Amino acid sequence: MRTYLECIPCFFKQALEAAKLSGADERTRKKILDEIALSIPKFPLASCPPEMARVIYGTVKRMTGKNDPYAKIKEKSNKLALSVYARLKKKVASSHDRLLTAIELAIAGNIIDYGVKNSLNVGEELNRILNKEDKAISKENSSIFNYRSFRRALKGAKSVLYLADNAGEVVFDRVLIEEIKMSDKDKNIIYAVKEEPVINDALREDALIAGIGEKAAIVSSGLDTPGTVLSLCSKEFLRIFRHADMVISKGQGNFEALSDCGRPVFFLFMAKCPVIARDVRCGLGDVVLLRKTTAKT
Amino acid sequence: MRTYLECIPCFFKQALEAAKLSGADERTRKKILDEIALSIPKFPLASCPPEMARVIYGTVKRMTGKNDPYAKIKEKSNKLALSVYARLKKKVASSHDRLLTAIELAIAGNIIDYGVKNSLNVGEELNRILNKEDKAISKENSSIFNYRSFRRALKGAKSVLYLADNAGEVVFDRVLIEEIKMSDKDKNIIYAVKEEPVINDALREDALIAGIGEKAAIVSSGLDTPGTVLSLCSKEFLRIFRHADMVISKGQGNFEALSDCGRPVFFLFMAKCPVIARDVRCGLGDVVLLRKTTAKT
Secondary structure: OOOOOOOOHHHHHHHHHHHHHHHHHHHHHHHHHHHHHHHHHOOOOOOHHHHHHHHHHHHHHHOOOOOOEEEEEHHHHHHHHHOOOOOOOOHHOOOHHHHHHHHHHHHOOOHHHHHHHHOOHHHHHHHHHHOOOOOOOOOEEEEEEEEHHHHHHHHHOOOEEEHHHHHHHHHHHHHHHHHHHHOOOOOEEEEEEEEOOOOOEEHHHHHHHHOHHHEEEEEEEEOOOOOOOHOOOOOHHHHHHHHOOHHHHHHHHHHHOOEEEEEEEEEEEOHHHHHHHHHHOOOOOOOOOOOOEEEEO | OOOOOOOHHHHHHHHHHHHHHHOOOOHHHHHHHHHHHOOOOOOOOOOHHHHHHHHHHHHHHHOOOOOOOHHHHHHHHHHHHHHHHHHHHHHHOOOOOOHHHHHHHHOOOOOOOHHHHOOOOHHHHHHHHHHHHOOOOOOEEOOEEEEEHHHHHHOOOOOOEEEEOOHHHHHHHHHHHHHHHHOOOOOEEEEEEEEEOOOEEHHHHHHHHHHHHOOOOEEOOOOOOOOHHHOOHHHHHHHHOOOOOOOOOOOHHHHHHOOOOOEEEEEEEEEEHHHHHHHHHHOOEEEEEEEEEEOOO
């Protein structure tokens, strides 16, 4: 997805939030915003937002000396998600369509990102999702929820590349991965995390804490940007990306980076940003499972 | 009020909104944002937000050639407000404290600004205010609603300078001005409007359409900025500002520009921006009547 002009105010918001969290004083915060401001005219709108995010979080890191300001938030998210793991499993087990429920929960796990950014009470939100009746969050199949196509692709796939999004959310991913493995234990699942800390994106340690390592091979994309920007990925990761039978991509950042990548990808996310919702033609807050193949034009 | 770092993302939002309304294509919009971006490092936080707003709206005006993009919105607001004028008067007439009700309505009229910026249905919102029971919106006297002090100051004042905010809202101001004149027809009321179009701020023509001319002398502040920035006002206006027995200031923009001006001012506005709400220590959406005398430090 290209960058829209509405993303620009948001770049400054994000920079400010990260700077605050890094403990920067007001003088440093202003310097950070000034530096971001000077980079705006140089940033082409044809690039995707995570490329600018790299500039933003890189600037904050460099000017505050804090390498991982979201470390505590990530730790808390992991703990919170692990504490509901048994309930997630129960929800799947009692469902009339286990795969669908596991997908829905994996997408619901994406609110952890929302929680961080908008100070929502993530715990309450999770309870709300877990306690609701066993009724599909999504319509089982619609223009923004391509469930049938997902199920078909999954059936035929020997190798599945699963692109992680946030810490905490990784536990929800585990539930979906376990569901996939249960129906076919020989499926080769590769779970890709970021190489360097950026926002609350999942790193190898988060995937390990969540227990993903028992069901999938954890690899690094080589990235320090919140979204799989292919031009910045490691060669090793790119080889996997090109050759995997199926790619499952979690979160908005990965959608922004890969929506025009040319190979089929299943995007699972909650539409939390109005710009993305407009791009996808869905409502704000919608649960999205989108198969895209569009090549870059 | 100084500029806070949280104002910076909002500067870009405002620029984008004004550029859209001016019919700028995406290329021009980007150029406008780029120019605003380059001015950020040069803008001192000690200045008040309306000083930056002048840069923003000036840039949009220059780069689009549209002198008054909000003209239609202002016209619509005036019509809408005039259509409820009789009901406003009735509301005051049937109230147990006419002055208090007139003040509350004058502040409520400030939602017209809110409506423009957030696409709320102003008509519905006005109906809601007008239909509610005769119960004070505000607490009659509190730390953010200095009604007693206002009433006392008004009683002793021979001359009152009333600083207008937005088109449409001027009709609500008329109701308060008529109330003031009714209790003392010899009070000299001066109603100050902007000299040049900026956002939906009231100009002389808006005050005349609202019928303010019959009760007050309309003067121009000489400004093209959304807030009474004294260093930019005409000498004639400054003389009035210094010598008026009482100054009533409407809207957030005037608060931002005058909150540290050194002379006592009564600020009437709805706290629609979280930064201002924090500065005033009130809740978002609160109805504020604040007497301030703080000198610039």
